[in-house]
Amino acid sequence: MKQDNIQIQINDAVAGNRAYVHNDPYHLEYHLMPPVGLANDPNGLIYFKGTYHIFFQWNPFGTTHGYKAWGHYTSTNLIDWRLEPAALKPEAWYDKNGCYSGSAIEHDGVLYLFYTGNVKDAQDQRSTYQCLAVSEDGIDFDKKGPVLHLPEGYTPHFRDPKVWKSGNEWLMILGAQNTSLKGEAVLARSENLTDWEFIGPVAGNDMNGLRDFGYMWECPDLFPLSDKDVLIVCPQGLEAAGDDYHNLFQAGYFIGEFDSSNHTFQHGSFAELDKGFDFYAPQTFTDGSGRRILLGWMGMTDDQEQNHPTIRNNWIHALTIPRALEIRNGVLVQQPVTELKKLRGHKKHYSKLELEKDVAFREVIAPMSEMLLTFTRPVEEAFEMDIRNTLNISYVANRLTVERRTFEGTDTEQRTFSLDLLSELQIFVDRSSVEIFVNGGETVVTSRYFPTDDDAVNIRGHMHFDLSVWEIESGRV
């Protein structure tokens, strides 16, 4: 392992803060989180030579968005993780202000990372370079420098390369802002992974009937799933509309058909990937079993960030659990990977529970728990579930609402959406996160939460259900 000066500083930051971070009551136990500092997007997800590699945007030196290296975790089972040395650090002229997001592929036994080199000059003017770094062991990376320069017609908000093999060529999809200040996903192609030729937009404003759809698109990912193609992308600048787009930035998808011969993508409408408060910049990859797995950033670059109570212990944000994707009835469905069942410890099961109106069912849960609620008859009138007095899930008049205490703890905020029938809730609780998979993952609601004064769930409503509650057993990541 190479030990340069910056890696030594990173190791010192990790070691010097270990006690603070690990003793934080909101430390996450089975989610990937920064060992110190700030984490944002998952990057370079890949299953390489029998090992899962998950990189992430990482500032090890503070809890704000400044320094951006690629942090690195590895695993052979998606459950036990090991922190590796930072894979990319912003040291070169072409990435000195940040090794921004990107992706990984394997070719001839070599791991290729594609990422955005972010550069700012003395006047704070941005330049962007799409860069390559390679590794044979998946741990030490050699930077090869820029492989694609900013094409004409785009502002320097041009980043987040995701690369894949398409027939005889390699394709790269990037998030971009065109010079009319509209968001687009654009393509480039290569035959050898080092020489890249810009093609043009594949989706964006004024294409496929999209209008006023954001001033910038970040973190695109285009991949086949079932007999369709899916474009995941994060548009910035959408106005809230009805139940949609209530976070500052959005993460969602289009389902359609990608024509690899002429590089076009015909698609349907945009749908949000998650209805919660904290979900952004997801990325997918396929593993040895062919599953398409997604991880997202369980966070958002917004005004609330600096209110996270974990900042006092020098860390902030985390990644979601890995979720396997499928298309069901035209909807992208996310399900926790089955490996997570191995974390199930002590179990309680209640069969055929029948609650009368206004009679609460109370169950003390561990700070790390999985709950599976199966409704054996349609909910009559209302269902309500309160988790540790901090996050509340309710289902009333065909609307599912999640309400949480704000991070300052003074108020509540909510997200809500229509749902014709509620049949199942699978809920993953970690010390400071809740991921709710509704009806087998047809809708997912991801939120951070910071409980203070209660250790139970309370369920109310007139309904019939089965409930399993597992304590999640996990060594610290």
Ligand code: FRU
């Ligand atoms: C998304 C994003 C990316 C960028 C990275 C920088 O959260 O803004 O577009 O590459 O974060 O950390």
